[in-house]
Amino acid sequence: MSTPEAPVYTKKDFMSDQIIRWCPGCGDYAILSQAQTVFAELGIPREQFAIISGIGCSSRFPYYINAYGFHTIHGRAFAVATGLKTSRPDLSVWVATGDGDALSIGGNHLIHCLRRNVDLNILLFNNRIYGLTKGQYSPTSEVGKKTKSTPMGSIDHPFMPAALALGADASFVARSVDIFVKEQREVMRAAAAHKGTSFVELYQNCNIFNDHAWDQLTEKAVRDDRCLFLEHGKPMIFGAGKKGIKLRGLRPEVVELGDGLTADDCLVHDETDDFLGAILARMDYPAFPVPMGVLHRKPRATYDAMVNEQLAAAKASGSADLQSLLLGKDTWTVK
Amino acid sequence: MKSTQSVDHVVIRFAGDSGDGMQIVGSQFTNTTALLGNDLATFPDFPAEIRAPAGTLAGVSGFQLHFANHDIFTPGDSPEALVAMNPAALKANIDDLKPGGLVIVNQEKFIDREFEKCGITSNPLDDGSLAAFRVVPVDLARHTREAVEGLGLSGKETERCKNFYALGITYWLYTRPMETTERWIEAKFKEPYREANIRALRAGYNYAETVELFHERFEVAPMKQAPGVYRNIMGNQATALGLVVGASKAGVPLFLGSYPITPASDILHYLAAFKSHGVCTFQAEDEIAAITSAIGASFGGSIGLTTTSGPGMALKTEAMGLAVMTELPLVIVNIQRGGPSTGLPTKTEQSDLLQSVYGRNGECPLPVIAASTPSDCFEMAVEAVRIATTYMTPVILLTDGYLANGSEPWRVPNVDDIPAFPVTFHTEVAGFKAYSRNPETLARPWVRPGTPGLEHRIGGLEKQEGTGNVSYDPTNHENMVKLRAAKVAGIKVPDIEVHGDEGGLLVVGWGSTYGAIRVAVDQARRAGLRVGHAHIRNIHPLPANTDEVLRRYDRVIVPEMNLGQLVKVLRDLTLIDCVSVPKVKGQAFKVSEVLTAIRHHQVVEAK
Incomplete structure (x- = not known):
């Protein structure tokens, strides 16, 4: 056997021969491009990738990546991926999903996947709308939103995906935006490196049914003031270094730096702190800048590893003899 | 004294x-x-x-x-x-x-x-x-x-x-x-x-x-039994053992995704204890995750398995369609109980037959087989794995509460005497197409992710014949619908064997009614009636000689623990007007009840 060497790929190696059928201008293109770029540099053989998806625009993702892929049924990608990863821990398993697929029909599977901490990487494309079914409100649509199914405005209280994930004890929660090239890649790299379920929320623009959904946060002119780019161990500063996040009691507050207030007075990001993670997950515009990057990362044992440890232990100590299994404990012999 | x-x-x-x-x-x-x-x-x-x-x-x-x-x-x-x-x-x-x-x-x-x-x-x-x-x-x-x-x-x-x-x-x-x-x-x-x-x-x-x-x-003296080693076995035990042996004969790992439900849970319990045999069990968050995790495992090269009962079957229906569309092997075991809805959870019934044969959206054929006795659950479980892996298809195995918890002595087979049906994963890169066909079985190739050069995508959207790419082509869709039907219809199934008389009255049964029908037919024959018993283990597709066998008799009756579901299937496929003998009380047929039906429907021959 030859010594395995890390394969050398370019982004092109992860582009499939399928014609991409997303609408021109869709944010999904940018996410696909960043994922292909990151996959190429991970040093994982292409055949070891399995991309699993449910239903929705985002769930067409596997067709466009030259790896093993499975476009399953609505909401169930997490469960399919759990079965795959548990039985094939050698694979790098990624789930592409959307706000409807993951948070509505697949909500149950999502929380249990996070709770179990199956070693998967979830990319949740959040565009706050149902795109493939042509424009109904989603579980992340804002209250009052007028859509085809909410002509008088939505009255559903929306989920905060990161808070939901942390509520299910996710071991990794991160956030980025389709048009943030560098930051998005960083988050995908961190997700790939994390052992356990990596939950990545990606703000994504649906230019047909919910155009400009994230502009108020992500436009170049306002981005620095309305996003908080997190770095582990660093104080939480934004607004071109002029603003920071401070803790008053149990609540965060936005402070203007200067006048005696410096970076040293600001909250320091600690990815491993569950309580801090909960605070960050609830920070939302306009009261706060929206945290970007890794909100929470606290490795714990993965479900798939523990299942396979039990299997190995049972095999080491027990019998694999099928005949004695069939015979059981009490038999009698007729001569 | x-x-x-x-x-x-x-x-x-x-x-x-x-x-x-x-x-x-x-x-x-x-x-x-x-x-x-x-x-x-x-x-x-x-x-x-x-x-x-x-x-x-x-x-x-x-x-x-x-x-x-x-x-x-x-x-x-x-x-x-x-x-x-x-x-x-x-x-x-x-x-x-x-x-x-x-x-x-x-x-x-x-x-x-x-x-x-x-x-x-x-x-x-x-x-x-x-x-x-x-x-x-x-x-x-x-x-x-x-x-x-x-x-x-x-x-x-x-x-x-x-x-x-x-x-x-x-x-x-x-x-x-x-x-x-x-x-x-x-x-x-x-x-x-x-x-x-x-x-x-x-x-x-x-x-x-x-x-x-x-x-x-x-x-009560011991009975004269054929030489061998015996044990007592319950239906759910036999099902669990058969699945393990089936996976071993296929040479692939067994993965069970299951959600607790009466009267199927014992299979999960048994298999969870068989880890030393490499059996991986996953207690899922719901019935849908149970089957879809099994489908994920099948995609990865295990034989995926899910075990459930009626309400769980209903929830799994969409995922069965996915397994049909992606042509992945999968075993679905339904331990039938009284329905509909929650129904009679601890009582027995055979009322999921039509659901199993017809109950999915789209043209969605899959093989359905049924065990007749507690120990037959073993054989049919092995058979389910064989059909699934040989034909690359989901298979439904029907048992019921009466078989699951009932028991009988079982002459334990020698594992080496059970024929193997080893799976060959496809590894050849040249000319690979995800939906090419084995000309004999019409099965598509099974490729384990991790195989270099065979990266491909599958999914629930209609597939182009051969390449497996997404296709909305009208002619292709009709072809694929027919191909999937032809694959299931072409599954080789053993012929029906009739016990008892030729001509006169035929009692056709399936599943757990076996014992009551067999005893009643023998009693009727001892009383001079002309009657035979045919028990159908393969419900879809039916044995090739079904039509011919049924036509040899003047009258056919079908005792079932439902309102006549096998009768509908038989009429559908043979146009023979079989007579239903229904019983839907959550209880198995008594011998006397079948005997009464035989007497009622007996064929009196003109002298």
Whole structure:
């Protein structure tokens, strides 16, 4: 056997021969491009990738990546991926999903996947709308939103995906935006490196049914003031270094730096702190800048590893003899 | 000296409160009897509630055992002996007892307070209502108390030993040795409960031997069995074992995704304990995750398996379609129970046949097979894995609550004698197409992710023939619909074999009605009627000779525990007007009921 060497790929190696059928201008293109770029540099053989998806625009993702892929049924990608990863821990398993697929029909599977901490990487494309079914409100649509199914405005209280994930004890929660090239890649790299379920929320623009959904946060002119780019161990500063996040009691507050207030007075990001993670997950515009990057990362044992440890232990100590299994404990012999 | 009378067979029923340990007593009597070499069949019957209010009719749990010195096929229509631990158990079961039958009752419970709980207005022990039976009241509570005295047990703990006292009485009565049960007690209980239960068992045995309540005891000689090693087996056990052996014969790991549901959960329990055989079990968050995780495992190169019962089948339906579309091997086991909705969770029924054959969106064919007896569950489970992996298709295996919890002796097969059907994963890169076809089976290639050069995508959207790419082409869709149907229709299925007469009346059955039909047909033939029995194990596709066999008979009747579902399938595929004999009571057919139907429909030949 030859010594395995890390394969050398370019982004092109992860582009499939399928014609991409997303609408021109869709944010999904940018996410696909960043994922292909990151996959190429991970040093994982292409055949070891399995991309699993449910239903929705985002769930067409596997067709466009030259790896093993499975476009399953609505909401169930997490469960399919759990079965795959548990039985094939050698694979790098990624789930592409959307706000409807993951948070509505697949909500149950999502929380249990996070709770179990199956070693998967979830990319949740959040565009706050149902795109493939042509424009109904989603579980992340804002209250009052007028859509085809909410002509008088939505009255559903929306989920905060990161808070939901942390509520299910996710071991990794991160956030980025389709048009943030560098930051998005960083988050995908961190997700790939994390052992356990990596939950990545990606703000994504649906230019047909919910155009400009994230502009108020992500436009170049306002981005620095309305996003908080997190770095582990660093104080939480934004607004071109002029603003920071401070803790008053149990609540965060936005402070203007200067006048005696410096970076040293600001909250320091600690990815491993569950309580801090909960605070960050609830920070939302306009009261706060929206945290970007890794909100929470606290490795714990993965479900798939523990299942396979039990299997190995049972095999080491027990019998694999099928005949004695069939015979059981009490038999009698007729001569 | 009491005399011992040899009899050919005995049917005994134990009945008490859910908490009285009747299922333990029944299974202990069963194991002991199996080891003695009798043929046997059992029928546990218990309520869905774990502990319904004590003393009420709703809380009565029963266990019926039929054992014999010859081949038997059913747990028996009516017992000749009944052990009733309280008035509710007596009231719920006495109508089934044979006239002249023996009733052993727990005397201390026959008091006004207990009568009120189950709506009895006068004491059946002295109001004459039991005149047709031999009634033996035993003060179980007092005797058990005396037996365990000095062990420091509380009143409640003492009370719990009385089922073994009752078991001891029946062991003496039917000349059963106590060793098997004593061994089981020793392994199961800690001191002082170990000693207490053994004392109670022996005290019951000695009591029966000493007192003048029983004038004779019975023995049932071992039956003449084919040489071999035997064990007693329940249907769910046999299903679990068959799945493990099937996966081994295919040479792929077994992955079970399952959600607890009565009466299927025991398969999950068994398989979870088979880890040393490489069996991976996943208790999913719901029925849908159970099947979709299994599909994920099949995609990864395991044989995916999911086990459930009716309501769970309904939830899994969409995912079955995914497995049909992606042509992945998958085994779905449905332990049918009374429906619809939650229905009768602990009672048996065969009412998911049409759901299994037809009940999915789109043209969505998949093979359906059914086990006929507890031990047949083993063979059909192996067969399910064989069909799934050979034809790259999901397979539904139907059993039911009656098979799942019923038991019979099983001549354990030699594993090496079971033919292997090894899976070959596709690895050849040149010319690879994800939806190319094996010309013989029409199966597509199975590729394990991780195989270099064969990266490809599958999914629930319609596939282009050959490449497997997404296709909305109208002609391609129709072709693929026909191809998937042709693949399932082309599955090679053994021919129907008829037991009994040619011509006249044919009784067609499927699943757990096997025993009742077989016995009834044999009784009818002994009485001079011209009747045959055909039992269908492969429901979809049907055996190739189905039409021809059915046409050899003047009349075909189909007893089923539903309103005539196999009849609909047979009419659909053969245009033969089979006559339905339905029973939908959550209970198996009695031999006498099938016999009545045979007499009613018998073909009287013109002289």
